[in-house]
Amino acid sequence: MGQTRLTGSGEDPRATELRAAVSRLRRELAGHPVDFPDRDIAEDELAVLAAMVSSGEPEVPRMRRSLLLIAGAVGSVSALGSALMQVRQAVDLFGETPPRGRG
Template sequence: MANLRAAVSRLRRELAAHPAEFPDRGIAEDELAALCAMALGGEPEIRRLRRSLLLVAGAIGSVSALAPSLAQVRIAVELFGERPRTEGP
């Protein structure tokens, strides 16, 4: 949990300090707030963590200055369990 809290906090600070406005910034801010709440609230729901991560990545993925912090959030989320397997043919 500490890794997730630290990574989300860092990305939130960097996003707040980033001067450029982009269309999905609000989505990223909302989902980072949700990730922060999950990190503070105890054992989070893994599917919800992954959904929030995907939304954040989609919203800020093209902002290269935020890529290292986004990668740290991804790593922290992945510590909560393996990626769900999909059944193939």
């Protein structure tokens, strides 16, 4: 998708963006005062995304699966909406959103 590496860093800018987005959502989730049933799922899947981006070999289908699980877990918590959207946008940098099937 025409992404270039940052001069001197050697890191894919998409990975930098995803790392920052995951970090932000993790911080906001940790600071959120209200517990909710799927919080552990969100934390686990954010850890999966962080590990993938650190490995340097993120698997786009697995990233999308993690994103769906995170969105399902925190989607109803409006205070986390902006940080969740940032994660979604960062995942989207790794490839086009697959077309939805009709049926």
